[in-house]
Amino acid sequence: GENVEQHPSTLSVQEGDSAxxxxxxxxxxxxxxxxxxxxxGKRPQLIIDIRSNVGEKKDQRIAVTLNKTAKHFSLHxxxxxPEDSAVYFCAAxxxxxxxxxxxxxxxxxxx
Amino acid sequence: xxxxxxxxxYLVIGTxxxxxxxxxxxMGHDKMYWYQQDPGMELHLIHYSxxxxxxxKGDLSSxxxxxxxxxEHFPLTLESARPSHTSQYLCASSDLxxxxxxxxxxxxxxxxxx
Numbered sequence: 001g002e003n004v005e006q007h008p009s010t011l012s013v014q015e016g017d018s019a020x021x022x023x024x025x026x027x028x029x030x031x032x033x034x035x036x037x038x039x040x041g042k043r044p045q046l047i048i049d050i051r052s053n054v055g056e057k058k059d060q061r062i063a064v065t066l067n068k069t070a071k072h073f074s075l076h077x078x079x080x081x082p083e084d085s086a087v088y089f090c091a092a093x094x095x096x097x098x099x100x101x102x103x104x105x106x107x108x109x110x111x
Numbered sequence: 112x113x114x115x116x117x118x119x120x121y122l123v124i125g126t127x128x129x130x131x132x133x134x135x136x137x138m139g140h141d142k143m144y145w146y147q148q149d150p151g152m153e154l155h156l157i158h159y160s161x162x163x164x165x166x167x168k169g170d171l172s173s174x175x176x177x178x179x180x181x182x183e184h185f186p187l188t189l190e191s192a193r194p195s196h197t198s199q200y201l202c203a204s205s206d207l208x209x210x211x212x213x214x215x216x217x218x219x220x221x222x223x224x225x
Contacts, residue, residue, distance in 0.1 A: 034213060043201065043216040044154070087151050091214070099144075099205075099214060103153045 002027040004092050006102025013080050014110055021105045023090035024072040033066060033073045036089045038104075044089060048075070080109045113138045117202050117217035124192050124224055132187045132220045134202035143185040144214070146201040147171060154201070160185060192224045 003026040013019050023033075034049035050057045050064045050073065057064050061080075066073040077084055090102040115136040124130055136143065141162040146154045156169030158177040166177050174196075175189050185204075189196055200220045205212040 032212065036214075038151075040151075043218055044214075045216070046213045049213065089154065100156075101154045104151070106151060 002030065002092050002100040004090060004100045004102045006090050006105060008105060009103065010106045010108075012108045012110065015080060015082060017080055019075075019077045019080055019084070019107055019109075021075045021088055021090070021107070022072060023074070023092070023102050024070075025092040025100075026071065027092065028068075028071065030092045032093055033064065034091050034099075035062075035064060035075045036091065036101075038087045038089065040086070047088075077107075080107075082109050082111050085109045115202060115204055115215050115217040117200075117220050119220060120218060121221050122223070124222070126193055126224055128192050130189050130192055130222075132189075132200055132202075132222070134185045134187070134217055135183050136185075136202075136204045136215070136217075137183060138204060138215065139182070140204035140206055140215070141182065142205045142212070143179070144203045144205075145169075145175075145177060145185070145187050146203065148199050148201055148219075150199065157200075158187065192222075194224045197222060197224050 006023045031052040036044040037047045038044040048059050048062050048064050050066050061078050063076045085108050087104045087106050089104050091099045118133045144159045145157040147157055148154050155171040157171050160166050160179040177187050202217040203214045205214045
């Protein structure tokens with residue numbers, strides 16, 4: 001089945017700096033790669049996703065890049081703000097579309 | 112409004128009791144999932160379903176069972192609650208696709224077993 005590794009597990013940045021979180025996956029047939037944000041006490045929600053027919057997707061301050069050859073994808077957040085502080089999860093579809101989540105990255109943006 | 116609903120939001124129960132956590136979605140999704148999550152920690156897949164009468168065990172053995180008699184309803188039952196079951200339980204759903212599809216999560220049920 002699919003195996004997803006996410007790094008780092010914790011990330012602390014100054015407000016205004018950039019943050020990058022990386023995930024690697026094992027199933028070369030995977031073709032959908034979402035990122036979820038979970039604020040404290042709330043449910044995970046999709047913030048951006050990418051399909052394997054593109055290498056990069058951007059939405060304002062967040063972007064996701066995909067390297068299918070190396071089987072990794074990354075979340076990039078630019079000009080970080082305190083409200084970006086949350087736990088971020090990547091995911092990749094596993095057997096028959098059963099999503100496998102990374103272990104999460106706790107991002108802290110210091111004002 | 113289309114959403115995914117979980118009840119109860121909070122539950123405190125004694126050891127050995129049988130409990131059922133409810134999950135319903137009004138988005139018409141075929142796939143549904145149950146995850147266990149300690150605050151800020153990993154999402155552990157407990158059970159999932161591809162549709163009516165389909166149920167599969169996930170990676171985490173939690174001594175629980177699920178049923179899927181109706182598309183919109185996916186309850187999780189703990190036959191005998193233990194303190195180790197204390198956690199947050201998240202239900203989720205997504206469109207039935209061969210691969211991929213955004214997962215929509217419920218608000219969660221925070222369970223405490225005393």
